[in-house]
Amino acid sequence: MPGPAQSRSVRIAMNAAAAPREAPPAGPLTPTGFADAYREIGAWPAYAPTPLTPLPGLAAELGLGAIHYKDEGGRFGLGSFKPLGGAYAVARTLARAPAARGIADVAAADLMAGRHAGDLDGITLVSATDGNHGRAVAWGARACGARARIFAHDQMSAARRAAIEALGAELVICPGGYDDSVREAFRVAGENGWPVVQDTAIGDYRDVPIDICHGYGVIAAEVLEGLAAGAPPFSHVIVQAGVGGVAAAICARLWQALGAARPRFIVLEPDNAACVTASLEAGRRVTLTGDTHTAMAGLACGEVSEIAWEVLATGADAAIVIGDGWAFEGMRRLAAPLAGDPPIVAGECAGGAVGALLALAEQPALAGALGLDGASTILLIGTEGATDAAIYAEIVGRTPAEVAP
Ligand SMILES: Cc1ncc(COP(=O)(O)O)c(C=O)c1O
Incomplete structure (x- = not known):
């Protein structure tokens, strides 16, 4: 919910333990597990791939090469990738x-x-x-x-x-x-x-979280199909982390498929619940204590999942941590885009992905440390649509139906 003083903080953390590009993929998520999940989920009655939308207007404004937004808001009619x-x-x-x-x-x-x-x-x-x-x-x-x-x-x-x-x-x-x-x-x-x-x-307790991550891997599988069909490769991918499951799944799947050519992997977290970032900084799994509340509701987690950590400890190249104010800014920007970009209804977690790029545009030193420049092609995961329409309208000033009729 939008509060009176939304934080517009931004910071990054580089992962000192990031694996070299040529290192083999690490962790418990397997190519077979991903393939099984993709085959099974692809056979569900309601399955359809979600769109990967280019945002050339935003990329030009921010001085980046290209931005593509994987919009999970329509997944199974349930509002998110979950x-x-x-x-x-x-x-x-x-x-x-x-x-x-x-x-x-x-x-x-x-x-x-x-x-x-x-x-x-x-x-x-x-x-x-x-x-x-x-x-x-x-x-x-x-x-x-x-x-x-x-x-x-x-x-x-x-x-x-x-x-x-x-x-x-x-x-x-x-x-x-x-x-x-x-x-x-x-x-x-x-x-x-x-x-x-x-x-x-x-x-x-590992089998179920592993199944869940293998299911999330469908997002990456759909992106990889686009690359196989000739889409230009990505230099960076930014993925939100709550317990780290979806970030680990996308990281592992891209790593397995692309090896040394995989994009730089950046985890995105809210400033109040940055448990993956704290763990990357400490070099071990850290549990946050205290209030982890954030408007990016799905990210309000103080403990990274052990399975996610086994992937992200070396698979993540860096983390970016933002205040809720940037997530709201990202939602508003997606709703009222620059010429050339379509309007997109994004919930708080999804808005954070664009908010992170807006925040970095004001901090060139941080963007430079992440290797972001005019040649970068960035994959953003729009993890949710307007999962609470009233909160959405309060933040954006228009209803989801008014934004994307
Ligand atoms: C919309 C949204 N984005 C991102 C996440 C983060 O996913 P994970 O907890 O697997 O890190 C969640 C989790 O609930 C979510 O609901």
Whole structure:
């Protein structure tokens, strides 16, 4: 929600442990896992690739070679990229659940088409969310025919709560922040023997977060198909990080596919919840304490997932940390673009990607340190559309329908 004094801070951190360009990809995400997820998700009834939109007007204004915006706002009609991971993991988790008899070898596409709903009645899946992940899990559970109980913190907006409940999930509001709701979800699931579908890897809890990352890899797979069809390569990619899952997925997938020719990988975080950046600076996984609230709701995380860290510790070249004010600026700029660029409805996390470039344009030394110049071709991930229309209108001054009729 826009507050009276939105921070317009910006800083960067270079990763001293970044792998040399020729180093082989690191981490637990595998080419086979990515390929399986792409094949499975590509067979879902509602699957369609999201657009990759060039923004030549913005690139010219900022003195950059090219900017391309991968717009995840329309993904499955759910407003963000999250179903790629959350719903894919729902299907994979259900196929593994001991209570789900006889569906161990069933394809995710068959589960998502509801062909085994009768086998899943009575199974409750549990998750915690800042909004988008819970909506994705609720959607996947409903499509498969299972139940979902979603835990959320008490600062989550009314519209985001309603979007989860509209998908038939039971929503439980807990005190504290996102990380507290994750702990509560695991506690309740453990007491009841319910499967958890969470994007944070902690200790032995790895299979589901790995599935989620492999699902997110579809974003990179779609970008790679464009490159294979002759699109010019990217010199830089900027990806937002909450627990780091989507950043790790895109980093790993591009690294595996492009090797030494992969783009420079920059993680984007809010100044209040920069847990990946703090970890890169410390050279080890750091947990932030204190208030991690940010208007970029999906990024309000104080702990980077262990799986994400295993990729980003060497796969990230740098991080950029911005205040919420830049995210709002990015949303407004996408809504009212310069000549030549189409208007785009972007939520707070997505607006942050453009906001980061606007912030860097005012700080040439930082842009130079990241190697950004007139030859740079930049891939931005527009991770969400207007996932809360009222908040969007308050920030941008127009409704989503007025911006992109
Ligand atoms: C819109 C949006 N962008 C980015 C992210 C960050 O994803 P991750 O938590 O995998 O880092 C989230 C997470 O919820 C999100 O909802």
